[in-house]
Amino acid sequence: MTDITQNGILPSPAGRRSHAFWWQSQATRSRAFAGYAFLFPWLIGFTLLTVVPAVVSLYLSFTDFDLLTAPNWLGTDNYSRILLADPKFMASMRVTFVFVLLSVPIKLALALLVAVALNKGLEGLSVYRAIFYLPSLLGASVAIAMLWRQLFAGDGLINIGLANFGITGPSWISNPNYSIWTLVILSVWQFGAPMIIFLAGLRQIPSDLYEAASIDGAGKWRQFVKITVPMITPVLFFNLIIQTIDAFKSFTPSFVISAGSGGPINSTLFYTLYLYQEAFGFFRMGYASALAWILLVIIAAFTAISFFSAKFWVHYDD
Structure with a gap:
């Protein structure tokens, strides 16, 4: 729908709101992308130095592991002992x-x-x-x-x-x-x-x-x-x-x-x-x-x- 004015045909109020929302969403996405880009090095470090070692440690807690041989699965024996x-x-x-x-x-x-x-x-x-x-x-x-x-x-x-x-x-x-x-x-x-x-x-x-x-x-x-x-x-x-x-x-x-x-x-x-x-x-x-x-x-x-x-x-x- 359009409105006819003295200067010609302009978008309707609904169209103007939709157009503004599109630009606002694009700006929001740009800011989010910039934020994640700056955060990305920390996410890599957090994942590799915290999350992955924690998961590996949890797995090893159910094994017999001496650094020299492959882990041997023990189940809950370590915790029981x-x-x-x-x-x-x-x-x-x-x-x-x-x-x-x-x-x-x-x-x-x-x-x-x-x-x-x-x-x-x-x-x-x-x-x-x-x-x-x-x-x-x-x-x-x-x-x-x-x-x-x-x-x-x-x-x-x-x-x-x-x-x-x-x-x-x-x-x-x-x-x-x-x-x-x-x-x-x-x-x-x-x-x-x-x-x-x-x-x-x-x-x-x-x-x-x-x-x-x-x-x-x-x-x-x-x-x-x-x-x-x-x-x-x-x-x-x-x-x-x-x-x-x-x-x-x-x-x-x-x-x-x-x-x-x-x-x-x-x-x-x-x-x-x-x-x-x-x-x-x-x-x-x-x-x-x-x-x-x-x-x-x-x-x-x-x-x-x-x-x-x-x-x-x-x-x-x-």
């Missing part, structure tokens, strides 16, 4: 859970405490932030783990300092009653990353809430409990998820401090260290792959539980 007949699996699980349950809450509490202190408007705040954040950059390195091993050795700097006060310190690393605490302290020392995130969250709390609470007679502690903590629960939730996952994946400190052995009577045998021993110590790649997938399930379960519980204690703007 891990869950029912592997004492080192249970030992590594116990050590890892103790480490997670000790290090994560202490680290987050310290990070929040320091963030609250730095949020008071100190001079040279950027310098303090850099100083406190520095351990998070260095803490996971082999050099720091070796330094930690020297500090907590029987004749290390810690015991030398205690000797000045007449205290005879134990051999922290070789004593199973204390060895896990050396790793917990090392993890807590790296509180800089969650501290920076907490500090950013604290900066978003309106100051008039504290002013109103002060007028009503609320002290600093009550303001912290009733205003600060509820307002930063989304940030706390984020830090909790990230730090829990990192704690489950912790490997370097245990490997270096215990020289790859897992410490006395497996007292520092992290799950990831046991996985490493099976894979690169005994070349049981199929068994190690099964261990890796069990770890993935455990981390996913903890994350799912955290998200489920969040609706009871995490408060958003709505």
Whole structure:
């Protein structure tokens, strides 16, 4: 259909809408093509370096594979052995859970405490932030783990300092009653990353809430409990998820401090260290792959539980 005007024959309104829609669709397709073109290198890397290795690892978890011979299909034998007949699996699980349950809450509490202190408007705040954040950059390195091993050795700097006060310190690393605490302290020392995130969250709390609470007679502690903590629960939730996952994946400190052995009577045998021993110590790649997938399930379960519980204690703007 067309409309006749003084200037001639023009497309009808329906035709003009159809024509505009065609050009709009073409522009949308062009933008989408450009987006996918820029995304294509990442998709290749993600597919080849993440998806394909994960699928291969899942297949190998059902096989007996030693890197030298072809994989031998075992079905669920690896998983059955891990869950029912592997004492080192249970030992590594116990050590890892103790480490997670000790290090994560202490680290987050310290990070929040320091963030609250730095949020008071100190001079040279950027310098303090850099100083406190520095351990998070260095803490996971082999050099720091070796330094930690020297500090907590029987004749290390810690015991030398205690000797000045007449205290005879134990051999922290070789004593199973204390060895896990050396790793917990090392993890807590790296509180800089969650501290920076907490500090950013604290900066978003309106100051008039504290002013109103002060007028009503609320002290600093009550303001912290009733205003600060509820307002930063989304940030706390984020830090909790990230730090829990990192704690489950912790490997370097245990490997270096215990020289790859897992410490006395497996007292520092992290799950990831046991996985490493099976894979690169005994070349049981199929068994190690099964261990890796069990770890993935455990981390996913903890994350799912955290998200489920969040609706009871995490408060958003709505």
